[in-house]
Amino acid sequence: MDAIAEWFRTLYDTTGINITVVYDAYDRQRFIEGLGMTIMLSVVTIFTSLVIGVAGAWAQSSPLRLLRFAINGFVTVFRNTPPLVQIFFFYFGLGQILPRVEDADGMRVPLIDNVEWAIISLSLFAGAFNVEIFRSGIEAVPRTTVEAAESLGYTRLGIYRHVVLPLALRVCLPALSNNLVNLVKTTTLAYAIAVPELLYVSKQIWTDSQNVPVMMLILLATYTVLVGILVFIMHRWERALAIPGYGQGAGR
Amino acid sequence: MTERPSVPFAVLHPYRRPEPRPFRLRLRLIHGVGIAGAVALIGGAAFAQGGTSTRSAFEVILQWSPLLLSGFLFNITISVLAMLLGTIAGIALGLVLIGHNPVTRWTGWVFTQFFRNSPWLVLLFFAMFLIPYEFRVAGTTIPFPDWIKAVIGFSLPVMANVAELVRGAVRSLPSGQWEAAESLAFSRRQTLWMIILPQCVKRMLPPWMNLYSLVTMATVQASIVGVTEMLTLTSQVHAAEGGRPDLLAPLYGFAMLCFFLYCYPIERFTLYLERRFKV
Numbered sequence: 001m002d003a004i005a006e007w008f009r010t011l012y013d014t015t016g017i018n019i020t021v022v023y024d025a026y027d028r029q030r031f032i033e034g035l036g037m038t039i040m041l042s043v044v045t046i047f048t049s050l051v052i053g054v055a056g057a058w059a060q061s062s063p064l065r066l067l068r069f070a071i072n073g074f075v076t077v078f079r080n081t082p083p084l085v086q087i088f089f090f091y092f093g094l095g096q097i098l099p100r101v102e103d104a105d106g107m108r109v110p111l112i113d114n115v116e117w118a119i120i121s122l123s124l125f126a127g128a129f130n131v132e133i134f135r136s137g138i139e140a141v142p143r144t145t146v147e148a149a150e151s152l153g154y155t156r157l158g159i160y161r162h163v164v165l166p167l168a169l170r171v172c173l174p175a176l177s178n179n180l181v182n183l184v185k186t187t188t189l190a191y192a193i194a195v196p197e198l199l200y201v202s203k204q205i206w207t208d209s210q211n212v213p214v215m216m217l218i219l220l221a222t223y224t225v226l227v228g229i230l231v232f233i234m235h236r237w238e239r240a241l242a243i244p245g246y247g248q249g250a251g252r
Numbered sequence: 253m254t255e256r257p258s259v260p261f262a263v264l265h266p267y268r269r270p271e272p273r274p275f276r277l278r279l280r281l282i283h284g285v286g287i288a289g290a291v292a293l294i295g296g297a298a299f300a301q302g303g304t305s306t307r308s309a310f311e312v313i314l315q316w317s318p319l320l321l322s323g324f325l326f327n328i329t330i331s332v333l334a335m336l337l338g339t340i341a342g343i344a345l346g347l348v349l350i351g352h353n354p355v356t357r358w359t360g361w362v363f364t365q366f367f368r369n370s371p372w373l374v375l376l377f378f379a380m381f382l383i384p385y386e387f388r389v390a391g392t393t394i395p396f397p398d399w400i401k402a403v404i405g406f407s408l409p410v411m412a413n414v415a416e417l418v419r420g421a422v423r424s425l426p427s428g429q430w431e432a433a434e435s436l437a438f439s440r441r442q443t444l445w446m447i448i449l450p451q452c453v454k455r456m457l458p459p460w461m462n463l464y465s466l467v468t469m470a471t472v473q474a475s476i477v478g479v480t481e482m483l484t485l486t487s488q489v490h491a492a493e494g495g496r497p498d499l500l501a502p503l504y505g506f507a508m509l510c511f512f513l514y515c516y517p518i519e520r521f522t523l524y525l526e527r528r529f530k531v
Contacts, residue, residue, distance in 0.1 A: 093501030
């Protein structure tokens, strides 16, 4: 480990390529924490947005008109407004209105802090897209399959859970993985409300060390790797789920 | 229209696709209620908090709306320019992706994937920091203001996405088109420009418009790197009004409303085109 750090230090001395995140313990620590925050944000928002998508798509087939109308309104609004403005609206707009609470040290802190607001608004943003994606998958399930399940005495929730959703999932997986990749890229917007994620710490590092171009390339490469990992997982999932006749990987 | 008395059975008529309904953005009552509700929410959210001595959020927004809307117009300008630049570069890159030379094709692929898979905000930082603020060509200085750099920053991901669209659209055409053109002695360039690409336009249009809507919504990110556009103006208006915390939600709500009113018709039109072009 020391030998590698030493090598990068000589690289800086001889060529001027300054990769502080490898040899400088403080920068490395910051970078790893930022990476951890980005991964945490991504995993949590992916999970909650999937939950929103599944629940929303189910509610869209509800017999209650008001509920359907509300879900459609939510999807339309969140799909057609900029995610950054959504984050600002939640964090600055709603965050200011909510009351402040006292924490363990007796400090007045906001009820919901910036990391939590980032999670909430990013989940809602990606969740709106997920609702639409799951709906398209559900529409692809043949009506006869649903009727067969109905005649077997399944309840509405039972049909959704055991028949429609498993089939719909296979149809919409490619679109879903696209959206989740997009979500991972959108986590950078949390930068704007000072969530210490990868972009935020990278900016701190390149301001301190004056190595903007190098640090930017490292940052871009890191995001490419993160997205690559997600794409790999989704591909594996797609192949594991594949059954003939459904989805892109069918029968292959 | 339906004068075909010689064949009495409807089934014997050749199948004709039903005419698609013409596109109209039908503003039904429900839309009006929705927009009125949004306005009331924006106005009322602050009114409940504001007390009697302060002006209501509605008055504040009404007073500043010329400034805010000019900022919004600037956002639209950035998005149109970025889309223009990105589309031209993207078509060029897409043609490289479907080319025969393996070296350029592979380089183009790496290029495309790199710009497609990086966050837009990071690319924006990239353009902001790495492009100089002025160029010196033969004694004259050409200034490069921030917003032009932002346009370039947004056109990078657009380029990569358009390149993928071109590649996908060309691949989706049946190979018979190429073979037929070859047998009619078209050169490769002629085939591409006169036969393949015109057919691709139809397939590319809906996703391209989707991309435009995404670019429009991404332009607000320029405020993070210091371009004075709608969000910057919004926070300035907020400061000018004395920084009342209860004004923030209505002001950002107004920004959301502007973008919604611009992007929603585009989304509807895209859906219409998709349905219409469906084979």
